[in-house]
Amino acid sequence: MPRIIPSKKRPLSRYLKDYKHSQTHCSQCGKVLDRMALVFRGKIISKETIARMDKSIDEQVWLNVQSELTALCRFCSEIAYNSAPSYFDIMAFKQYLFEQTEMNHSTIREYVVRLRRLDEMLVAHNYPAEQFADGISHQRIIDDVPYAAHANYRIALRKYDQYLAWQKSY
Numbered sequence: 657m658p659r660i661i662p663s664k665k666r667p668l669s670r671y672l673k674d675y676k677h678s679q680t681h682c683s684q685c686g687k688v689l690d691r692m693a694l695v696f697r698g699k700i701i702s703k704e705t706i707a708r709m710d711k712s713i714d715e716q717v718w719l720n721v722q723s724e725l726t727a728l729c730r731f732c733s734e735i736a737y738n739s740a741p742s743y744f745d746i747m748a749f750k751q752y753l754f755e756q757t758e759m760n761h762s763t764i765r766e767y768v769v770r771l772r773r774l775d776e777m778l779v780a781h782n783y784p785a786e787q788f789a790d791g792i793s794h795q796r797i798i799d800d801v802p803y804a805a806h807a808n809y810r811i812a813l814r815k816y817d818q819y820l821a822w823q824k825s826y
């Protein structure tokens with residue numbers, strides 16, 4: 657009778673830790689990872705959660721789990737998971753800047769941070785969402801919310817316009 661060799665089992669947490677250490681770049685922006693977030697099925701899993709995942713699994717099960725894992729840098733995970741519903745599609749804007757422009761990371765970061773700040777400002781002003789429904793007029797925002805007229809926000813809004821135009825043509 658042929659002997660079936662049972663495949664070696666290890667705790668899931670062990671696999672996850674190894675996986676974490678093997679990831680070198682953010683899966684969204686390509687940045688070299690220093691601190692990172694591990695995302696499983698659309699949720700960030702914390703160190704503490706990983707530590708509690710002590711179920712023993714074999715290589716085959718691990719391969720399935722692994723196919724649903726992604727590693728994100730702090731910036732991308734923050735944009736993806738800590739953004740309140742908002743006026744701008746900041747996540748898509750960020751990906752646009754990374755994928756369709758030649759800007760470097762720190763410039764992209766700056767644009768995203770500005771747009772996010774402006775977004776928070778609009779939320780604080782209870783800015784009517786209808787203004788955004790069809791064809792958003794950035795001049796209108798600047799007229800309505802004087803603080804948005806600051807050069808930093810104007811530039812970010814202009815970039816966002818470029819993103820919207822690109823999205824339309826796509």
Ligand SMILES: [Zn+2]
Nearest residue numbers: 682685729732
């Ligand atoms: Zn990233």
